[in-house]
Amino acid sequence: SLLINQLCINCDVCAPACPNTAISQGETIYEIDPNLCTECVGHFDEPQCVVVCPVECIELDAGNPETREQLLAKYHALTRGQ
Template sequence: MSLLINQLCINCDVCAPACPNDAISQGETIYVIDPRRCTECVGHHDEPQCVVVCPVECIDPDPAHPESHEQLLAKLLNLQQESAA
């Protein structure tokens, strides 16, 4: 499933550069994760890099976007094809 940044976010800006899919950006008040681009780093790393670098542990699974490992990998392949076109 995609990930979600909760209200504990302190806008430290360490998560956005860690995302290999450019899924994280500054929102209106806190950083946000685009569920269309978030693959939980499947295909890149063993664990989501935003979660690894977050100093306040404010990144949770997004229950609105449940996805299997296979679905996340397929999303990554689609993203890679889009960027190659």
């Protein structure tokens, strides 16, 4: 999944752009739920939050590396029954 770093200015542009509703306002900055973030795999060619963020504060979570297959499996699990 991706990660929002401390440069976040709480502009709320990214949350509505996320197809998995993985982004919400945290205590100090916005946060991405790693269980919901598929890095936009299954929905879009590139991470939509990264596309819209005005300060480029969203990065890959190096501590939680996932393969495209894992991200696709997460996408299928999240969209099952829809």
